[in-house]
Amino acid sequence: MGRYRVRVATGSFAFSGSTNQVQLWLVGQRAEAELGMQLRPTRGQMEDFEVDVSEDLGPLLFVKLQKIHLFLKDAWFCNHITVWTFEKSMEKEIVFPCYRWVQGDGIICLPEATAWTMGKDVQGLFQKHREEELEERRRLYRWATWKKGILLSVDAKSEKDLPLDVRFHENKKIDFEGTLIAGMTEIALKRTYTLLSSWSSLEDFDQIFWCSKNTLAKKVRQSWKDDDFFGYQFLNGVNPTVLRRSTSLPTRLVIPPGAEEIQIQLEKKLQEGCLFEADFSLLDGIQPNVIQGERQYLAAPLVMFKMEHDGKLLPMAIQLQPPCSSSPVPPLFLPSDPSLTWLLAKAWVKNSDFQLHELQAHLLKTHLVAEVFAVATMRCLSGMHPIFKLLIPHLRYTLEINTRARTKLISDGGIFDQVVNTGGGGHLEVLRRATACLTYRSLCPPDDLADRGLLGIPSALYVHDALRLWDIISRYVQGIVHLHYSEDKVVQNDPELQNWCREITEIGLHGAQARGFPVSFQSRADLCYFLTMCIFTCTVQHSGINQGQLDWYAWVPNAPCTMRQPPPTTKDVTLEMVMATLPNIQQACLQMTISWHLGRFQPDMVPLGQHKEEYFSGPGPKAVLSFFQEELNTLEKEIVARNKNLDLPYEYLQPSRIENSITI
Numbered sequence: 001m002g003r004y005r006v007r008v009a010t011g012s013f014a015f016s017g018s019t020n021q022v023q024l025w026l027v028g029q030r031a032e033a034e035l036g037m038q039l040r041p042t043r044g045q046m047e048d049f050e051v052d053v054s055e056d057l058g059p060l061l062f063v064k065l066q067k068i069h070l071f072l073k074d075a076w077f078c079n080h081i082t083v084w085t086f087e088k089s090m091e092k093e094i095v096f097p098c099y100r101w102v103q104g105d106g107i108i109c110l111p112e113a114t115a116w117t118m119g120k121d122v123q124g125l126f127q128k129h130r131e132e133e134l135e136e137r138r139r140l141y142r143w144a145t146w147k148k149g150i151l152l153s154v155d156a157k158s159e160k161d162l163p164l165d166v167r168f169h170e171n172k173k174i175d176f177e178g179t180l181i182a183g184m185t186e187i188a189l190k191r192t193y194t195l196l197s198s199w200s201s202l203e204d205f206d207q208i209f210w211c212s213k214n215t216l217a218k219k220v221r222q223s224w225k226d227d228d229f230f231g232y233q234f235l236n237g238v239n240p241t242v243l244r245r246s247t248s249l250p251t252r253l254v255i256p257p258g259a260e261e262i263q264i265q266l267e268k269k270l271q272e273g274c275l276f277e278a279d280f281s282l283l284d285g286i287q288p289n290v291i292q293g294e295r296q297y298l299a300a301p302l303v304m305f306k307m308e309h310d311g312k313l314l315p316m317a318i319q320l321q322p323p324c325s326s327s328p329v330p331p332l333f334l335p336s337d338p339s340l341t342w343l344l345a346k347a348w349v350k351n352s353d354f355q356l357h358e359l360q361a362h363l364l365k366t367h368l369v370a371e372v373f374a375v376a377t378m379r380c381l382s383g384m385h386p387i388f389k390l391l392i393p394h395l396r397y398t399l400e401i402n403t404r405a406r407t408k409l410i411s412d413g414g415i416f417d418q419v420v421n422t423g424g425g426g427h428l429e430v431l432r433r434a435t436a437c438l439t440y441r442s443l444c445p446p447d448d449l450a451d452r453g454l455l456g457i458p459s460a461l462y463v464h465d466a467l468r469l470w471d472i473i474s475r476y477v478q479g480i481v482h483l484h485y486s487e488d489k490v491v492q493n494d495p496e497l498q499n500w501c502r503e504i505t506e507i508g509l510h511g512a513q514a515r516g517f518p519v520s521f522q523s524r525a526d527l528c529y530f531l532t533m534c535i536f537t538c539t540v541q542h543s544g545i546n547q548g549q550l551d552w553y554a555w556v557p558n559a560p561c562t563m564r565q566p567p568p569t570t571k572d573v574t575l576e577m578v579m580a581t582l583p584n585i586q587q588a589c590l591q592m593t594i595s596w597h598l599g600r601f602q603p604d605m606v607p608l609g610q611h612k613e614e615y616f617s618g619p620g621p622k623a624v625l626s627f628f629q630e631e632l633n634t635l636e637k638e639i640v641a642r643n644k645n646l647d648l649p650y651e652y653l654q655p656s657r658i659e660n661s662i663t664i
């Protein structure tokens, strides 16, 4: 009974509006009212109207909507519906978030925005809605085993099979596909340009080193041979995930006869606590690719580093293959070796680092893990659930980019098969091995960085920024969790949440409880830690691992995608051997293009914590989000100030450059 003002907000990106008419209902605790056919939603608009309702609806619970079409079904992207009621001359605003496509002619039911766990709904007002919603979502988002031994993924053969709500919007799709076309055109031009020229010296890589390069890429081209630059990359480059402080000399480090001096030096550094290692044993025994009939080669190196007083990390020795009883002790390559020998040994390390970076650190530990969070969230948490509202902005576009990776990147005949030496199946085995040793601790920087002995190193900028961001995210998460869970018991008694946790660990992560992942949450603290890990992985960690592809992979000799000759077993290395080993022109061009495609700034990127969607209602969650944004802003300023004094600014974890979800 009374007058209602209704506002319908439509999305602002291409095709958000609809030529179809929309029918609305207000559903209250006592009755519901059909509002009549009121509008054709227009892109980017807020459309307001007022209605008089004769029945007493009671407190409003839902808005229902249905799109009616005559001929053409025209999907509509509804942001939210807001209703104002007037009671005793007081105006009350009630928001019904949507942020979804309204398709077909089914009725969509939007509950009021207050986040409710099931336990809070003592009257069971929303129980039926939640059950139906989750039943529908479980039908739409199904688990699939893409390849045995790898994390489960969403069931979609191509991006076209995905529900429209998780597809790229038109602008993102055009940008993504347009960039690929531009990249392929660039390769064709480079191929034409290099057709008649020779490919016999390292400087010949300059012939393709145009387009897709930036200031840091040019610096890489200048300095890639320097040992301190090589070491720097293990701390602050595109892959800061392999390095660890040595606690003993690695067992695989068998010292060949005549190299006893290096053992003494290594032991000295170990005693001083400044010996570090990067071990690529995970690649040992992986079958290398065959590209266009030509066998490629792989190594599984170990690099030993020392840290100088000024924070520089310098390589001391490289062993390219682990020792094996049937072969002579592998040589140790040293900085004192002939310069080309040492350079080739370092190039082998960087090729191995490329594999672990892209397959383990990037694909598995950000993209695929985030996909598990996304599928479990869609299947287990109602849109009314506070944790759904917290996480959903951090899951945008992840299902589509991963589906594209499975069809174009790591697929049969995909980019890995075409130009990477683990391609042709080895890359799947690397993913399997990496999955088998994926631990919960390794996804949580306070644990991971402590386990790797990397705390308290002033020159470790990734470490510093990652830990600051972890703390900031953890306070944000705690703010939201504490608003909705008054005590540990409420966490323990939340069936949707517990089911979400179990589904992630037991199903999506493929039985990962043995590796420390929880199967239930017993306390608010448990829950906060896990959610911090989820958001950190989908935002900070991915940005730290993804953006550098553009900088560090454009100058191909710095991180070759494949190696065409076996690793050297002696120290006699010639320029011909180096050039015959590094990628050929075609492979190098594709590496540059794809690295640019994936690492460049995304025009529609949403920075961390800056999403515009308001899933929550009320002042509490708003204040928590504002505080999160303030803390990010303060960190932004600190990082900018710090970077001003550095030769090589570390910008990947500057909050304004961190994307709110994995979209590329």
Ligand SMILES: CCCCC/C=C\C/C=C\C/C=C\C/C=C\C/C=C\CCC(=O)O
Residues within 6 Å of the ligand: 180, 358, 359, 362, 363, 367, 401, 402, 404, 405, 406, 408, 409, 415, 419, 420, 561, 590, 591, 594, 595, 598, 664
């Ligand atoms: C040779 C350089 C390859 C570097 C990239 C390797 C791994 C990246 C890991 C995760 C990226 C995730 C998603 C990207 C998905 C698809 C885009 C890639 C290629 C598209 C090619 C195409 O669509 O034709």
Ligand SMILES: [Fe+2]
Residues within 6 Å of the ligand: 362, 367, 542, 546, 598, 662, 664
């Ligand atoms: Fe990525």
